[in-house]
Amino acid sequence: MSISKPYLLFLGDVKDELAAKTAHGVLDWRPEWCLGQISLPGCKAHTTLPEMNLAEAAQEGVKTMVIGCVNAGGVLPDHWIATIVKALHNGLDVAAGLHIRLGDIPAIAKAAEEYDRKLHDLRFTDLTFPTGNGAKRSGKRLLTVGTDCSVGKKYSALALQKGLSERNISADFCATGQTGILIAERGVPIDSVISDFISGAAEHLSPATKDDHWDVIEGQGSLLHPSFAGVSLGLLHGSQPDAFVVCHEPTRSTMRGVSTPIPSIQEIIDQTVMLGRLTNPDIRCAGLAINTMMLSENHAKSLIEELGEKHKLPATDPVRFGTDPIIDHICAEFKLV
Amino acid sequence: MSISKPYLLFLGDVKDELAAKTAHGVLDWRPEWCLGQISLPGCKAHTTLPEMNLAEAAQEGVKTMVIGCVNAGGVLPDHWIATIVKALHNGLDVAAGLHIRLGDIPAIAKAAEEYDRKLHDLRFTDLTFPTGNGAKRSGKRLLTVGTDCSVGKKYSALALQKGLSERNISADFCATGQTGILIAERGVPIDSVISDFISGAAEHLSPATKDDHWDVIEGQGSLLHPSFAGVSLGLLHGSQPDAFVVCHEPTRSTMRGVSTPIPSIQEIIDQTVMLGRLTNPDIRCAGLAINTMMLSENHAKSLIEELGEKHKLPATDPVRFGTDPIIDHICAEFKLV
Numbered sequence: 001m002s003i004s005k006p007y008l009l010f011l012g013d014v015k016d017e018l019a020a021k022t023a024h025g026v027l028d029w030r031p032e033w034c035l036g037q038i039s040l041p042g043c044k045a046h047t048t049l050p051e052m053n054l055a056e057a058a059q060e061g062v063k064t065m066v067i068g069c070v071n072a073g074g075v076l077p078d079h080w081i082a083t084i085v086k087a088l089h090n091g092l093d094v095a096a097g098l099h100i101r102l103g104d105i106p107a108i109a110k111a112a113e114e115y116d117r118k119l120h121d122l123r124f125t126d127l128t129f130p131t132g133n134g135a136k137r138s139g140k141r142l143l144t145v146g147t148d149c150s151v152g153k154k155y156s157a158l159a160l161q162k163g164l165s166e167r168n169i170s171a172d173f174c175a176t177g178q179t180g181i182l183i184a185e186r187g188v189p190i191d192s193v194i195s196d197f198i199s200g201a202a203e204h205l206s207p208a209t210k211d212d213h214w215d216v217i218e219g220q221g222s223l224l225h226p227s228f229a230g231v232s233l234g235l236l237h238g239s240q241p242d243a244f245v246v247c248h249e250p251t252r253s254t255m256r257g258v259s260t261p262i263p264s265i266q267e268i269i270d271q272t273v274m275l276g277r278l279t280n281p282d283i284r285c286a287g288l289a290i291n292t293m294m295l296s297e298n299h300a301k302s303l304i305e306e307l308g309e310k311h312k313l314p315a316t317d318p319v320r321f322g323t324d325p326i327i328d329h330i331c332a333e334f335k336l337v
Numbered sequence: 338m339s340i341s342k343p344y345l346l347f348l349g350d351v352k353d354e355l356a357a358k359t360a361h362g363v364l365d366w367r368p369e370w371c372l373g374q375i376s377l378p379g380c381k382a383h384t385t386l387p388e389m390n391l392a393e394a395a396q397e398g399v400k401t402m403v404i405g406c407v408n409a410g411g412v413l414p415d416h417w418i419a420t421i422v423k424a425l426h427n428g429l430d431v432a433a434g435l436h437i438r439l440g441d442i443p444a445i446a447k448a449a450e451e452y453d454r455k456l457h458d459l460r461f462t463d464l465t466f467p468t469g470n471g472a473k474r475s476g477k478r479l480l481t482v483g484t485d486c487s488v489g490k491k492y493s494a495l496a497l498q499k500g501l502s503e504r505n506i507s508a509d510f511c512a513t514g515q516t517g518i519l520i521a522e523r524g525v526p527i528d529s530v531i532s533d534f535i536s537g538a539a540e541h542l543s544p545a546t547k548d549d550h551w552d553v554i555e556g557q558g559s560l561l562h563p564s565f566a567g568v569s570l571g572l573l574h575g576s577q578p579d580a581f582v583v584c585h586e587p588t589r590s591t592m593r594g595v596s597t598p599i600p601s602i603q604e605i606i607d608q609t610v611m612l613g614r615l616t617n618p619d620i621r622c623a624g625l626a627i628n629t630m631m632l633s634e635n636h637a638k639s640l641i642e643e644l645g646e647k648h649k650l651p652a653t654d655p656v657r658f659g660t661d662p663i664i665d666h667i668c669a670e671f672k673l674v
Contacts, residue, residue: 099531099533131564131565131594132563132564132565133563133564133594133595134563134564134595134596134597135595135596190532191531191532191533192531192532192533193531193532194436194528194529194530194531194532195527195528195529195530195531195532195535195567195568195571196436196528196529196565196568198532198567198568199563199564199565199566199567200564224615226469226470226471226536226574226575226615226616227468227469227470227471227536227537228468228469228533228536229536229570229571229574229612229615230532230535230536230567230568230569230570230571230572230574231532231533231535231567231571232567233566233567233570234532234566234567234568235567237563237566237567238563257468257470258470258471258472259471259472260471260615271612275566278561278563278566278597279563
């Protein structure tokens with residue numbers, strides 16, 4: 001995958017920061033690739049980048065506009081099309097992680113051809129997968145799972161991969177969603193795979209490897225989310241993780257996009273162990289990644305301590321306080337370094 | 338969906354009867370639509386229909402050749418293409434439930450155009466689905482689930498729908514696979530839906546309806562099958578069944594296509610209740626459908642009695658011994674008739 005840089009991050013007119021998680025993800029993990037943001041009237045998401053119009057962006061040297069926001073279902077609202085066409089007209093390529101190809105929208109296809117620009121569809125892959133086979137593969141795997149969507153599974157996986165690498169443990173980040181794929185510039189968009197092949201695609205994503213290598217796999221959805229649990233289960237089975245980390249955002253009461261209550265951390269641990277055993281009988285929980293973005297530092301620290309003691313597991317906010325407690329635990333559990 | 342009848346059932350050169358389950362399903366449930374079979378050298382599957390070549394079939398009035406066999410992954414072997422082209426050349430339409438469109442194979446597309454014949458792709462739908470929302474819908478739903486693939490979930494659902502209708506209980510069969518769709522001439526091919534939309538597609542399949550109407554939904558895969566559990570879970574969540582029937586084939590030791598041991602009936606009951614509760618807290622097991630095809634009648638009867646007593650649930654082989662025990666139980670449990 002080769003997307004021309006730097007990027008202008010399109011925020012649309014989404015109603016909260018979580019809906020712009022692609023923009024935030026790319027900016028947080030690849031700040032050197034991002035020059036500016038562009039938003040539509042009424043937008044409730046913001047980054048720390050300067051707002052630019054398309055002419056300014058082109059003048060500043062931006063090469064690609066990245067659609068940095070997403071709706072459930074990955075649908076492109078009609079009123080975003082004009083900005084995409086204008087970006088192409090201003091000489092930018094466009095990258096998006098939608099469930100339809102940008103080129104399937106006639107106005108966008110026409111403009112891309114007319115101005116000879118590239119369209120990147122991050123949620124599509126040219127790969128085909130076999131059905132999963134459930135056989136044990138060599139190497140070690142860590143999967144981040146969640147009590148909900150958008151709770152920090154990707155950030156935790158990226159941070160854990162970084163933490164392992166810093167201790168000279170061989171580790172790769174395996175991206176499964178459009179933002180992760182933008183950051184890693186490879187991966188499998190697991191929620192857009194034909195459902196017969198979910199676990200097969202996950203098996204492809206983290207193939208057999210050296211015994212001391214860790215693939216850190218970005219989780220998707222939640223086993224207890226009524227919209228996406230099928231994806232989460234196929235990914236769990238195909239990933240056959242040796243260890244998983246539960247990601248949790250403590251201020252939510254219902255799951256994102258539905259009225260289902262947030263499950264407890266313990267429920268997610270129990271379900272993940274019970275269901276994950278099918279393809280890895282030794283699966284175990286290796287820690288808790290608590291997303292404390294909405295809490296004061298003191299509150300965050302006391303909550304993390306409380307949850308760690310309650311579950312007898314290392315707990316941290318990987319972004320705010322680092323991954324050391326979880327990495328220490330993994331090193332001890334799996335006798336690393 | 339309108340496929341011209343009668344049919345010639347293509348059996349390919351598959352290695353066992355289970356691989357020809359589409360042919361058997363259509364013949365068993367819609368015998369009046371089926372005139373003959375055609376097989377390739379080495380084929381291990383058979384039906385009770387006369388073997389015909391394509392010229393004979395055309396002469397007998399066959400209008401469509403139905404690909405009646407399937408591989409894991411829904412791939413079309415190259416050496417089947419010549420027969421499909423020849424069928425088109427002989428004036429037949431062709432219907433198949435593959436993961437690729439027949440028309441995406443150049444030789445088939447060319448022949449269909451040249452001879453002006455129709456290609457039916459049962460595993461594709463023009464429908465688009467929202468993501469599932471998990472909200473409770475009016476009406477009643479029964480889902481067949483399995484300890485494995487190819488254990489009788491479709492046959493049981495068809496038989497249970499028939500059994501309910503015979504007692505003047507309003508009931509529809511909701512097809513979720515290519516064979517069911519061929520039989521019902523409608524449905525959603527759930528395993529070929531983009532994985533983000535599995536539960537949304539299942540919600541679409543059995544929409545809100547009258548309080549006393551039953552949708553009998555064809556299950557897919559198994560919650561404990563490492564290749565397909567994601568599909569099974571998304572279908573369970575989207576179906577939000579009030580009742581489920583466990584389908585089981587007692588002579589198998591490992592699950593189809595993989596080396597994973599067959600789970601017990603109790604494991605499937607427990608998992609289905611635990612996971613199904615997310616979208617229907619009142620979910621309950623309504624019976625056991627034991628596929629006794631491989632057993633003598635005496636052995637079949639004693640095993641059914643034993644399993645019914647063990648699980649304290651009505652048990653039967655719906656195809657061999659009818660559905661009365663399960664229908665009686667449902668009528669009592671849900672205070673019907």
